[in-house]
Amino acid sequence: MIYLIGFMGSGKSTIASRLAEKLQCSCIEMDESIEKQEGLTIPEMFAQHGESYFREKERDFLRSLEGEAVVSTGGGVILSKENCEMMREGTVIYLHAGWETIVHRLKNDTSRPLWSGDESEKKQRFEDRLRLYKEAAHHVVVVDDKAPEVIAEEIAARLK
Ligand SMILES: Nc1ncnc2c1ncn2[C@@H]1O[C@H](COP(=O)(O)OP(=O)(O)O)[C@@H](O)[C@H]1O
Numbered sequence: 001m002i003y004l005i006g007f008m009g010s011g012k013s014t015i016a017s018r019l020a021e022k023l024q025c026s027c028i029e030m031d032e033s034i035e036k037q038e039g040l041t042i043p044e045m046f047a048q049h050g051e052s053y054f055r056e057k058e059r060d061f062l063r064s065l066e067g068e069a070v071v072s073t074g075g076g077v078i079l080s081k082e083n084c085e086m087m088r089e090g091t092v093i094y095l096h097a098g099w100e101t102i103v104h105r106l107k108n109d110t111s112r113p114l115w116s117g118d119e120s121e122k123k124q125r126f127e128d129r130l131r132l133y134k135e136a137a138h139h140v141v142v143v144d145d146k147a148p149e150v151i152a153e154e155i156a157a158r159l160k
Pocket residue numbers: 006007008009010011012013014015105106143146147148151
């Protein structure tokens with residue numbers, strides 16, 4: 001299993017499908033799968049049941065994965081040590097985007113409940129998570145100023 005991790009907006013969902021195409025394997029979008037399973041969007045899940053409920057579903061979904069695929073995770077998947085351990089049984093790729101890139105990409109986004117609050121709160125979340133992404137990763141790929149196709153190609157080359 002190949003797991004793409006990284007902060008919201010780093011491009012996990014965008015890159016996963018392209019990478020899966022190159023590797024000729026399936027692509028699993030965790031957020032979308034959990035939304036379908038629950039019959040709720042992520043903002044609805046957070047509003048109705050809270051973040052901890054979503055984290056439980058995220059962990060259960062990871063536990064249920066088997067076979068070979070490229071998995072696009074949610075940005076908060078690394079908050080659980082158990083999740084990191086599960087993912088490291090496969091190959092973990094961290095898409096590192098700088099703060100400016102994230103802000104630019106998510107400036108009009110309303111679909112991410114944790115991309116909210118004032119700028120300093122968001123930046124704090126970004127900084128607090130950096131270490132967790134790095135610790136969980138087998139490979140780090142810097143994604144700033146690169147087209148999705150170039151990033152997917154770079155990852156495929158590293159995996160060879
Ligand atoms: N390499 C890239 N270059 C430019 N825009 C990108 C790139 N990767 C993703 N994006 C854009 O950034 C936004 C967030 O991407 P997404 O794949 O949803 O990130 P994630 O799943 O990591 O939160 C989307 O609007 C997407 O089109």
